[in-house]
Amino acid sequence: MSDELSGFARLDLDRTARRGYPEAVYCEGKSPEQVAAIAAAVRARPDVVTLFTRAAPAHAKAILHELPDALHDTEAALVAWPPVPPETTGGLVAVVAAGTSDLRVAREALQTARYLGRRTELVVDVGVAGLHRVLGQLDLLRRARVVVVVAGMDGALPSVVAGLVAAPVVAVPTSVGYGAAFGGLAPLLAMLNSCAPGVAVVNIDNGYGAGHLAAQIAAPADDA
């Protein structure tokens, strides 16, 4: 198949297949028509997992028209195709959402890790203002090969978790909060300055990036 899409995109599905990672299509800034054309192009390659992220309803509708059996996680604004994730290998990826408002990003991370072939667990609403909540999840957290922590506001939870587990922590700042959060700048800086070592920071609201990185960290030893 051609990798050139009417002059607006190039896919490299063979390379994707070789590396074993999904092809990801970031829908924001693309028209539903462009996204639909990409969906049509991947239809012929069920061996390549494809994730459409940040898929607004109009994007999702256009994709599902081409790939009717794709999975659509509306909360995560994500469409995955083929709908069944690969068999799981490697270690456990635990995904932690500090608050309810962080759940959307946390689910994007979780789905991404699933479609890269990892086992996942989700923990919600364990912000540092109530330490007993996160302490109550310690057994689960300590079983994970990597912990993704999604938090807005003060971005304090990754520091606390990193001090409690030996595994690396992937920290995702979210844009939720009052004015001086400055669209996620506050938790972003807090996470970069974590007083506990072992914290890997990704972009604001970037659940996809966090899930991908976590899946790479938790890959079986011979994969990386």
Add this chain to the structure above:
Amino acid sequence: MSDELSGFARLDLDRTARRGYPEAVYCEGKSPEQVAAIAAAVRARPDVVTLFTRAAPAHAKAILHELPDALHDTEAALVAWPPVPPETTGGLVAVVAAGTSDLRVAREALQTARYLGRRTELVVDVGVAGLHRVLGQLDLLRRARVVVVVAGMDGALPSVVAGLVAAPVVAVPTSVGYGAAFGGLAPLLAMLNSCAPGVAVVNIDNGYGAGHLAAQIAAPADDA
């Protein structure tokens, strides 16, 4: 006595005496000569507590030349006169330093609260990367009428403490840390965005302001 000092400052010692708060002289940006002139002016008024903050060695030397029995806390870069703090009234002010590097600012806060007439206690090196450290101080923290928390880096400790105690927390960001701390901006924003209510934020490295605010909060009910 005159409140006009050769055309560079005005003191208002009567007003200070009336409100019951110390006169504070911020030494940075003033010459040792200017600071010495102020020290000479307050010598005649032992009823007015005077704090010289951010006193570099040259400032301290100039002050002590005028007020030889003043207290000089070198770590806090503070000179207090008269040297003996007033009798304590009101509630307990607990001052917590997240790390060793925050100690300088914490001591400035503690001394300020002492010279405003409060009982104080100091807790050091209880960063959130080792939760058991702060949890081990819970009894003390819960006895306080107000807790001052001094922290740099991720600024996460005030959120954790505010979730553990019923008293208000005064949070002081410090300028210690790697590049993306941006001179204290990172913990400042984290503290402003604390996910636990009850956090009062003051300026970066402003131990004096924190101690003063804490003393006001812990004042006896009929003082405020």
Add this chain to the structure above:
Amino acid sequence: MSDELSGFARLDLDRTARRGYPEAVYCEGKSPEQVAAIAAAVRARPDVVTLFTRAAPAHAKAILHELPDALHDTEAALVAWPPVPPETTGGLVAVVAAGTSDLRVAREALQTARYLGRRTELVVDVGVAGLHRVLGQLDLLRRARVVVVVAGMDGALPSVVAGLVAAPVVAVPTSVGYGAAFGGLAPLLAMLNSCAPGVAVVNIDNGYGAGHLAAQIAAPADDA
């Protein structure tokens, strides 16, 4: 009752009851369905004061469907349940709005303090451009155990008030103003740099946080 809400939130009503503070639900970033589920969960616990803040009309409607007799302050975008605040204890909380545009945030602060059990008074439109306005309120301000000052633009009012009263001032920057206010950054920085000691700063537009902090400061001595 269970504290787990269909996998998106955890409530800890017993802890809330123990500490004597309301449970607060920040509605922004939550769907009306999520907020309604929380409202249903608290219905069985009239002993726990619950505040729904930043409740858009759709949120409020969903909450009132579950809690029909809850109080809805439309200007403050706040829903409180049970509707009658607790009996007042402790000192007076004075809430000052610099301009008409700051009123929304000021009312959120005032309602929060009321539902934490404090007496409150509201003063409006006393910006520093007309000093006689704030000077005319001096008697009231000096009776308060704590003064909440809400201001946008130059954020100068907290400095002026803190110079006039012995009580601590809780300063709330608002996002109102011309371009170089940068969404509240200008008054936020001004308040953090107040030339008068005794100013406690909270997040931009965070009336809830200010009211909560003020109520803690004005709590009866044996509460904190």
Add this chain to the structure above:
Amino acid sequence: MSDELSGFARLDLDRTARRGYPEAVYCEGKSPEQVAAIAAAVRARPDVVTLFTRAAPAHAKAILHELPDALHDTEAALVAWPPVPPETTGGLVAVVAAGTSDLRVAREALQTARYLGRRTELVVDVGVAGLHRVLGQLDLLRRARVVVVVAGMDGALPSVVAGLVAAPVVAVPTSVGYGAAFGGLAPLLAMLNSCAPGVAVVNIDNGYGAGHLAAQIAAPADDA
């Protein structure tokens, strides 16, 4: 005389003389040798007032070697030549320094206005934390055709002064203060957002610019 100085500067003394304003030489970033060459060039033109601003001791020494009878105001870091300012015309320029640390910039403003031919008065240490201080100077302030207000920290004084006088206020932020002053950004933003109209803002620590602008505003009607 030639207006070309060995390939590093051009003077235009005739133009300066025509407009009636001084030639100003900003010394920072120039070597003492370059400054000395400029000083030598202006020696032949006593009809042109020349101000050397931000003159570090090495600059001042180099200038005074060429212009031994020039006036050197060490606090303002300014050298003026010829040493006697022109006869005064126009209205009064009042210069107000909020605190002692603002005095250096205030004096630069005052000297600049003097050498542009205005009457000047200096008021010091009248920060808004003690309103009675500035209120005590109201008669003087109301006699001025323009008031220059120099302030760091919260930058609140220009708003207060502009609310008290009918004349325009030239506001100069200074770089003095704790960390979140961010080198003068805090008072700069506060002044740009003044809630009182009539505030003209200039650059941080730019006493020269403030004095020049004030002198233009207070110029006799037929000058401008």
Add this chain to the structure above:
Amino acid sequence: MSDELSGFARLDLDRTARRGYPEAVYCEGKSPEQVAAIAAAVRARPDVVTLFTRAAPAHAKAILHELPDALHDTEAALVAWPPVPPETTGGLVAVVAAGTSDLRVAREALQTARYLGRRTELVVDVGVAGLHRVLGQLDLLRRARVVVVVAGMDGALPSVVAGLVAAPVVAVPTSVGYGAAFGGLAPLLAMLNSCAPGVAVVNIDNGYGAGHLAAQIAAPADDA
């Protein structure tokens, strides 16, 4: 008349009348109902000029319902009452818009100066990319007692104008432009750093503030 408006605003019309300046009502952040109540309050005082700035169509409609003969300048988003400006006194205020997109703010400045009693002239589309345009207006600019320069993008025009005239320049940055204008930050900084002295900067898009300041500068000598 009462100066208290149902608990959301205080007017001080006598003070306004005394100082000779208009009362200004900034409509953004106020509801049409609040604005209408103010309009009703000023109806009884035709001796007090009142300007409603940033009046969105809904605000304007509400005001005109109370003050049907008020002047409504839709481009400037301003309503003035009484509709006829006072007789002109003092010097000429020239208002210069660098580009067509700056016209809205320029007209707000011009109207404000008119209603403070100044003669005004408007010059449009004279950006520095075509110097002959501004040079062609030099006669007019040199007749003015003060020049208001409104510019976005590089904010270069105030520097050029200030180098050409002896009068002070009031510079107004606008929020027009490509991404790195950052909502007016680029021209704001450029204006604060003007290499020509005599530039007074006001807030981004603040035509009202610029017109008010210009009117004060151009006031007859005995007014200020």
Add this chain to the structure above:
Amino acid sequence: MSDELSGFARLDLDRTARRGYPEAVYCEGKSPEQVAAIAAAVRARPDVVTLFTRAAPAHAKAILHELPDALHDTEAALVAWPPVPPETTGGLVAVVAAGTSDLRVAREALQTARYLGRRTELVVDVGVAGLHRVLGQLDLLRRARVVVVVAGMDGALPSVVAGLVAAPVVAVPTSVGYGAAFGGLAPLLAMLNSCAPGVAVVNIDNGYGAGHLAAQIAAPADDA
């Protein structure tokens, strides 16, 4: 024809014709009526190429009403008149879009260069995450006299291209991306800090500026 348009704009078509560059009208911030008036004014001058950039649908409709045969590139939001670009001279301008989302800006650059008389080629979707894509276009890139590189996110592509070709690179940051792209700030800073020399940076999303600059660089030697 008159160059004055009802008091909101000045055109200088003779100057434009003399310099050989198009007249450009930036539509954002102008009303459709204003844009239509300009379109009517240029109709009489087919010797002057006119580009209307950032033309929203309402702008485009208004322009096409006056200039029915103008070219309208909807993706680039650009209207050009006369519709046929001038004959090509000078060197080749290659325009590279890192991702599909950058295509809109890339086309604006390409069209601008075409209407300034250059040959152009477009290369799409060659981000640095798949180096073989850009390496596969090396022959084309090395034939160009100048390469325009449009990229958001990490803004890394201009550095890579500048290391591969001897021609200068015009780098255009775009505002596409996750939160910490801060509206294009991230790629803007990356491009300004390119580790390869030969990178000329223009404003965020400024395809017009990039195309114009590239056309100037690729002009025949005797044109510049």
Add this chain to the structure above:
Amino acid sequence: MSDELSGFARLDLDRTARRGYPEAVYCEGKSPEQVAAIAAAVRARPDVVTLFTRAAPAHAKAILHELPDALHDTEAALVAWPPVPPETTGGLVAVVAAGTSDLRVAREALQTARYLGRRTELVVDVGVAGLHRVLGQLDLLRRARVVVVVAGMDGALPSVVAGLVAAPVVAVPTSVGYGAAFGGLAPLLAMLNSCAPGVAVVNIDNGYGAGHLAAQIAAPADDA
């Protein structure tokens, strides 16, 4: 032994030993005396690896006085004790320095990973301006379990490397570069916005954090 050091620090060596990670002492902001006291305290525990990071010469001297056989890497400003790193386990950590100026930080990362028990390899001077340099190291990079990439300026190298390898990339921005690098902000933002997934970002110049995180990622499967 006591874990309390004269009131300025708490060590928790047992916890450190349990988790298998070194104790790290960040020397900046601590006095040589404080650091020496810590060094003395760890002397008795050769089972606990201790790293002193950011050790200025005065710090290093004080440490070596207590621990004469400690390893001192002057370029990395790091002191390690005991001097022999533990036996290596887990995967390979490759450390890449984009330029010579990044070497200091890269060595800190490498030493940290070594003292956490990993095999390490160093690659230097492979910036993206010369792609053949990094392509020439591809075999080595693909053998690594994790790649640490240290880069200043445009911060483009991590994106390029992440596109070439399947392993996760730990990206460390450095503060080297011209003005608009803003102390490392430019590469920090570029790395957070990497167009290739799999990039974990740590703080500016934080070689220690990068090495620690890399060692955790490359830990044997049963360690995490």
Add this chain to the structure above:
Amino acid sequence: MSDELSGFARLDLDRTARRGYPEAVYCEGKSPEQVAAIAAAVRARPDVVTLFTRAAPAHAKAILHELPDALHDTEAALVAWPPVPPETTGGLVAVVAAGTSDLRVAREALQTARYLGRRTELVVDVGVAGLHRVLGQLDLLRRARVVVVVAGMDGALPSVVAGLVAAPVVAVPTSVGYGAAFGGLAPLLAMLNSCAPGVAVVNIDNGYGAGHLAAQIAAPADDA
């Protein structure tokens, strides 16, 4: 010769020779020893022009020890070897310094262009506050194939020059100025927002980058 320098740098002199551009060594952040080793390595290759930029006196001394006859421009902090620049080809590069303080950066640009083989001319002290200065240089500016404009403060000169010439303008912001210049941010933003098209922006104080880019633009047509 080997291109590997004791594990801290790689030179690629053959590639440099092939592309016809000098090898550049940025000395900041490198030790004199490292720089000397590079100097020794290039000694054997007089066919490769090498520029050492930002060479502090200690760097220059170390280089000159290895390359005694190299050219050392102390003002530009640049060492060039071999000392005689190549024969000139291509168009004229004009370099304009707005003020005396910009001269250092301007000379770095000029020397770089010379050693890339271009004819150069220098124009100094032609800031926009005195337009007649720049207008007096118009003939020279219009003869250039490209104009480099170096300016701090308001960064207005590139806009003015770009409006006067048909050639592209390379704009270099400098870090000179009062506080709100923020280390060159103000002119950087102004230049990126130039209202005249044809402005290519490089990093703050980056004279080397500007000279290199200008030389590429002015290269003979068959070179690029």
